[in-house]
Amino acid sequence: MDRREAILDAAIAIADESGLDAVSMRTVADRVGVTPMALYPHIGSKGALLDAMQGRILGELLAVTTAGQTWQEQLATLAHAGRDLAKRHPWAGTLMFSRPSVAPDAVRVTDAIYQALLSAGVPDDEVPRLERLLSTFILGYGLSETGGRFGPGELNPRGRRGNLPDGTLPGHARLAKWLGGPTDWDEEFEADLADLADLIEEKARRGRRGPD
């Protein structure tokens, strides 16, 4: 097997098992069965290794096919694939946000979203912006879930406002009924996607009437 591929396999396995911080030239080399310095001719540097890991992840995203689907189905397929990926590889979100997507596969994912928006009837000049809005949200959602931003503290104001005087959180007070229990993140993701699909549909409808 190609040494470079073996190195990537090892790095991804370590990241899946113990997080991105556990990926070091030393731990990767150990897993491959070689000295840290032996990695350099094959992958260049730690940064290049992270870029290559990102490329692998995006390759997985491209495995999904959207041929013959409606634009709603296409977007849903891509969004779910993105979120599934974030769950399978919890470190992927951090990586995506922290470095520009240089892999050629990244452009192909972007293109798939462009195509879905175009077939929805979104005016050409609005497509790139809406693609960034969608991908930013999907990435952010995945990262919030896996990174802990949507942690239990977000939902349960009891035990968090201990050091705040009463009456400073009127919003929380009024919404108490909806803030108690656990949240179904799958359900919430579906609802968000439905809302964003509505937004796209509205864009397309206005586009057909011509711009304001």
Next chain:
Amino acid sequence: MDRREAILDAAIAIADESGLDAVSMRTVADRVGVTPMALYPHIGSKGALLDAMQGRILGELLAVTTAGQTWQEQLATLAHAGRDLAKRHPWAGTLMFSRPSVAPDAVRVTDAIYQALLSAGVPDDEVPRLERLLSTFILGYGLSETGGRFGPGELNPRGRRGNLPDGTLPGHARLAKWLGGPTDWDEEFEADLADLADLIEEKARRGRRGPD
């Protein structure tokens, strides 16, 4: 001055100047004029230092006031404050996504968004989800800008599809006209906010008619 505050000042100054990676117990201690180990009684650990930095940032966000504004103005004020913060402290986005918001100030920011959504007329049971949708997008946008995900490569397909066969990027081909030039990120952020405000208005309108 309180030693703990001085330590936080130093850490934030270093992060602003040289990035979050440059913040180490050693560099912070150097700036304060003390040995690394002298920090521990005051801040506990590196992780606690990062949490405290996050708290400071959120405190800045609470300085904005939204009293007497329409809900559209309230949301715009908060969104702009969030994005300005991300520009002033480029490391803040990474920090927000990578750890749950434990600071009491975080709940107050959330509450401000709750209040705006409530006064827009969004049904109570949809407010927490829409708050997460909004904050996820705003954070993600700031992080994409400062972290480089919205880098020049995203916009200019020339020079990136060198290793892809022709015809694999139909979306890019059709949108070539809109993908050439530089993007005004301020303008794009405004347009995104306007779209999300439309979405909220639509929610409120449907809520008044009663649920489906």
Next chain:
DNA sequence: ACCTGAACACCGTTCAAGT
């Protein structure tokens, strides 16, 4: 009460040396 110095187990990377 607060700080220091030495130490431990880690990093990424360079460079000369081995086969």
Next chain:
DNA sequence: ACCTGAACACCGTTCAAGT
């Protein structure tokens, strides 16, 4: 052509010692 060993300049953190 590919890999190793030693070294350099870094990490966060512990622990005994100083004032």
